[in-house]
Amino acid sequence: MWHIEGTRHFRTCIKTLQRNSLRSVFFLEWNSKLGKAVPMKSSNWQYRGFKLFALFSTIITQPILLVWCYQANKSVTGSVTLVSKYASVMSAFIAFTVLPYLRFFAKESNSRKFVTYFHEILNLDKRLTVYILLKLMVTKSKYRPRKLDTVTKIANLGTFTMNYIAPAFIIWASVTNNSPFNGFILHLLNVTRINFFIRVITATLFCITFNIFISITYLCILFTASGILVLHFWSNYLLIKNLSFYTTIKVYNQLKIMTIFMQEVGHDLVTVCLHHAYMVLFGTIVAYHFILQFTHGKDISVGVTLTALIMFSFTTGTEILIICIVSKASKKSKETLRKLLLNHGKNRYRRRVILSMLPNSISLEFIDSVDTIRNGIGMDYFLRYVERVQSYTSTLLLATKHKI
Template sequence: MFHDDALKHLRRGVHVIQRSCFGLAYCFEWDAKTNRAIPLRNGSKYRSFQILCYLFVFFVAPAFLARSYHLAVMSPPGQESPASIGVTYAAAIIITGFVPMAWNLKRASGPRKYVSVYQATMEMEKHFEALCRNYDLNPAALTAVQTCSKMLSSYFYQFDYMAPLSFAIISFTPISPVYTTIHSISKALNLKLITGKIGTILISGVPASLGGIFLMATMGACILISGYGVVCLYVWTLAIIPTSNRVELPFETALHVYTCLRHVTILHSEMAHDFVAVCLHHGTMVVLSTGALFNMITELAKGAEMSAILIFACVALILVCLWIEIFAIYFTAMSSTASKEFFRQMRLIHGENKYKRKALRCLLPNYVNLEAVSSADTFLNGVQMEYFSNYLIRVTDNTIDLLLAYK
């Protein structure tokens, strides 16, 4: 049902990673004959990819964390502009979240497991289609497929094109974290920059922009597999919900599909926990949204002295965080809601049969666990839409607290 779109996104993700390093470093190859992704285990391309991952893990991430600590604790007030400080903090959070993803993919088992889970999910969808060929599926599922397809295409268009462009623009401006770090070190050591301000910005901007493009391409592939798991679960749970105006699935077939979807949730939840940052999306988005909203309000309060670049960056960051939370929470919660509707309709139809009634009582709502810690309520009832309201409440409350403490 969704496997055709999933295959297109996988092919796109493989090619984006290859293009981000000019075809010199990557962990996947695309076999045009079999139309499948091939995980690399060795070779010069994969070794180059591993070297880049090691650079991010052991050099780039510690450097950005150290710079953020210096700005927060040791840097004199007014030495750096609010825009450069905000960009540095945001970059440090994003790069730190990328570390477990890079660590997972730089191991030979990482790309192999990624492709295996993705391919298994697509094959399972084809198996479902073969089972349901002679029956009418819920028409709401087809609408959901179209909606999810448009949302994923829009999201990854931003991720593949707009985000790298933003990285490139910021990398060649005076608020670039790399340039501000070099300038701060030279000022502390009383050294004069040989290349001058413009030359230093240009020289430092090249590796910064290229590194940002590689980071976004690889991170996008890691997010893709979790997104596919959520969408697959959502559309197929909708598809098997009985309706009165169609030829419904046999009880055993519907139960088999639902049980197989349970395996999908386990596989994709495990992949999300392997990448770590995917399961920390709520806390990360709250921190980024709070910082962006606080900086935007304080800048607007300055009137004519406000920084237009900072305000634009804050608005863009808030929209991105909002978009991610909508997708991560809304569709996961809708999967749980669809599971409950499936139980309700099946009990109405098959509740008089003792065996079928007991079989339905053994089932729990399906959901892809994208949270670091799950509660007993989530285990029994699935993800609820209250999670999204919690995100909005925490962002607004934290922003108000910061504004009250702001002098």
């Protein structure tokens, strides 16, 4: 099940974070003997370096990126390239979303909490797998989810992208004039070229900073995805298999506890619970600039088109993961409860137990409605994402008076 793949990807994320920071700025390490992640103590110099990095990113890096983003998009046409404008927006957006992660992991107790909950999610999947094997004496092929292979391929692609493609792209971007750091210095000094030595320093800082940003972001994505996938797989299993009443209730309640863990850490990470607002904003910006190419008097750019398609796939994929898969798990949970009520409703005690239970759902939102608490996340939430991106993009195009 997922605990095997999840552990492997977790280890890879930690190794990548250490590599991207030149083994000087990180907060987790992998214990090969125990086969698990170990949070570092605050007395370690690497963890102290991470705290300084978080402070530096908050009070220096983020303001620089915001100032350059404003200056680049307000500059006279022709003085700043279109690619530089896109790079300034993307870098400021990435830094803004990563800052809550940095603040969270800069506290030792939060780092320990994150690792503990992550391993609990993976261990829950492992315990349920072993329990089902011993209880029902079935082979792995009989209960292996049909979509697990597809999920594994997607996870492998995501890990490969974050570990190899993203660092290479960041290195390439750091040495060009489109780099936000280089653009900020050019604007600050009011020159057309900067010294080679300064360019090397800015490129190094940009590489290390954004490679760490990407690694931490993917680590949080992996945590969220692991909880969602475990909930989805086992909710589906409870529905399609005829387990005993007490076995079903036991597994169901363990999944309920896992959802509480997920929501607690999600609220602490902040950005995870703001996924809808961020994805709508980012999706609107991407869709706007993609459509803008086809307006009157505009040239079609292959780079902009490719970037827009990749970014839009990322935003849509994120919403599909957080909303659609959770919605399916909630639906399976409700169907499981109906199945239990149908089979055991005549027993007074069991009926009371079933009626007292709510559908298992992971609500990664700061405020939940009564309907969400009772029925879980629905697919209508994903439709709201599509509707808002379409509406805001149309409004933005009309407001800027572009002829379509």
